[in-house]
Amino acid sequence: MKVLIVGSGGREHALAWACAGSSRVHEVLVAPGNAGTDGEPSVRNVAIAADDLAALVRLAQRERPALTIIGPEAPLVAGITDAFGAAGLRCFGPDKACARLEGSKAFAKAFLERHAIPTAAYRCFTRDSYDGAWVRAQRPPIVVKASGLAAGKGVIIATSAAEADATARAMLGGRFGEAGAQVVIEEFLPGEEASFIVLADGEQALPLASSQDHKRLLDGDQGPNTGGMGAYSPAPVLTEALHTRVMREIVTPTLSGLLHEGTPYTGFLYVGLMIGPDGAPRVLEFNCRLGDPEAQPLLMRLRSDLTELCEAALEHRLERAQAQWDPSSALGVVIAAPGYPDSPQLGQAIEGLEAAAKLPGKVFHAGTRHAQQRVLTSGGRVLCAVGCGAGVRAAQRQAYALVERIRFPGMQYRGDIGQRALAREAASQAQAQE
Numbered sequence: 001m002k003v004l005i006v007g008s009g010g011r012e013h014a015l016a017w018a019c020a021g022s023s024r025v026h027e028v029l030v031a032p033g034n035a036g037t038d039g040e041p042s043v044r045n046v047a048i049a050a051d052d053l054a055a056l057v058r059l060a061q062r063e064r065p066a067l068t069i070i071g072p073e074a075p076l077v078a079g080i081t082d083a084f085g086a087a088g089l090r091c092f093g094p095d096k097a098c099a100r101l102e103g104s105k106a107f108a109k110a111f112l113e114r115h116a117i118p119t120a121a122y123r124c125f126t127r128d129s130y131d132g133a134w135v136r137a138q139r140p141p142i143v144v145k146a147s148g149l150a151a152g153k154g155v156i157i158a159t160s161a162a163e164a165d166a167t168a169r170a171m172l173g174g175r176f177g178e179a180g181a182q183v184v185i186e187e188f189l190p191g192e193e194a195s196f197i198v199l200a201d202g203e204q205a206l207p208l209a210s211s212q213d214h215k216r217l218l219d220g221d222q223g224p225n226t227g228g229m230g231a232y233s234p235a236p237v238l239t240e241a242l243h244t245r246v247m248r249e250i251v252t253p254t255l256s257g258l259l260h261e262g263t264p265y266t267g268f269l270y271v272g273l274m275i276g277p278d279g280a281p282r283v284l285e286f287n288c289r290l291g292d293p294e295a296q297p298l299l300m301r302l303r304s305d306l307t308e309l310c311e312a313a314l315e316h317r318l319e320r321a322q323a324q325w326d327p328s329s330a331l332g333v334v335i336a337a338p339g340y341p342d343s344p345q346l347g348q349a350i351e352g353l354e355a356a357a358k359l360p361g362k363v364f365h366a367g368t369r370h371a372q373q374r375v376l377t378s379g380g381r382v383l384c385a386v387g388c389g390a391g392v393r394a395a396q397r398q399a400y401a402l403v404e405r406i407r408f409p410g411m412q413y414r415g416d417i418g419q420r421a422l423a424r425e426a427a428s429q430a431q432a433q434e
């Protein structure tokens with residue numbers, strides 16, 4: 001079969017690589033892809049942007065892929081699944097109505113409230129309904145979010161009520177364009193974050209392995225928020241008991257809520273969780289797609305055929321489906337351009353990719369392109385080096401051995417990806433010895 005992947009990041013490289021590894025697949029098209037997808041056997045890039053819905057429909061009509069998987073949120077929120085469906089084409093990803101869970105935080109919060117799914121207490125405002133006095137009366141830290149898509153930059157954790165008020169006013173005044181036309185102001189939740197991603201078929205959910213992202217730019221979770229600087233799977237914070245709770249208290253009511261509202265959800269559903277000091281999971285956000293960089297370590301561990309799982313979801317057969325995972329750990333370290341996340345400098349030549357390719361593990365590309373026989377940086381997040389091993393420490397070692405081979409001026413990466421898992425492992429070992 002032929003598969004089409006839409007997108008150009010590290011997640012899409014991992015999706016294309018996983019699909020190309022299937023014995024059922026003879027060709028994978030990636031629109032538009034990057035230098036990494038371009039170099040994979042049986043993978044072909046097609047120069048169509050991920051947000052050009054009409055051109056993507058025409059491509060699928062021409063090439064007739066048996067399966068299309070949408071990587072990023074923007075085309076899902078814009079309704080690519082509906083556009084494919086209208087043309088009689090099969091596309092894996094939620095439709096426009098369901099993608100509002102990510103495209104509108106105001107919608108997601110109201111949905112969570114309607115279905116009594118645990119999340120931070122909040123209020124939502126437009127420019128007309130804004131209540132500055134209420135905001136200034138809240139106790140900091142106060143979380144201020146632009147409701148619409150803002151490429152991971154639309155969340156500010158204000159350390160004073162005055163800052164929260166000023167931030168909300170700036171958002172409503174147009175700082176994030178349309179995305180800030182509504183703002184969500186919510187209670188700060190302390191705890192540890194985890195990513196809980198499932199495949200959904202409209203009714204049933206098949207949970208993927210657990211994973212954890214590192215959102216901040218710098219070591220020790222310092223610096224600004226980014227799209228994600230590294231991730232690993234499994235995440236020891238997600239114990240079996242917690243997994244059961246997340247399914248019962250969050251995933252099942254979310255899917256049945258959507259079903260009962262007449263908008264059944266098919267596709268990857270990413271629940272960003274905060275695990276409180278009381279051990280209770282609460283929803284921080286929904287994403288209507290796989291996480292990036294979570295997808296890279298997750299797909300390195302997936303032993304089942306991804307195309308079969310996606311087809312099972314599209315055909316409402318997930319109840320009987322199972323996903324097999326490599327028992328080892330996988331850990332991905334993101335290498336970003338200088339100036340990322342605010343103003344990344346692009347166009348630099350990347351050295352060492354060939355040397356890295358000879359080592360165990362895998363370097364997934366994100367913001368890269370080919371030019372005159374070289375690979376140049378072309379996006380804020382450039383590469384994600386993924387290592388595997390028996391345990392987080394071994395996976396970490398393999399990932400950083402890859403990172404050490406790679407060079408371009410001003411490259412940034414965190415040196416502590418996996419730290420939380422290692423600390424947890426050490427604590428449980430110490431406990432076992434007591």
Ligand code: AMP
Binds near residue numbers: 152189190284285
């Ligand atoms: P979001 O896009 O809503 O996931 O927010 C981005 C990041 O902001 C999250 O990954 C958290 O690190 C942080 N964040 C969002 N909401 C909250 C909250 N209510 N309490 C604490 N941190 C939050």
Ligand code: GLY
Binds near residue numbers: 228290292294
């Ligand atoms: N890694 C977080 C995200 O994909 O949104």
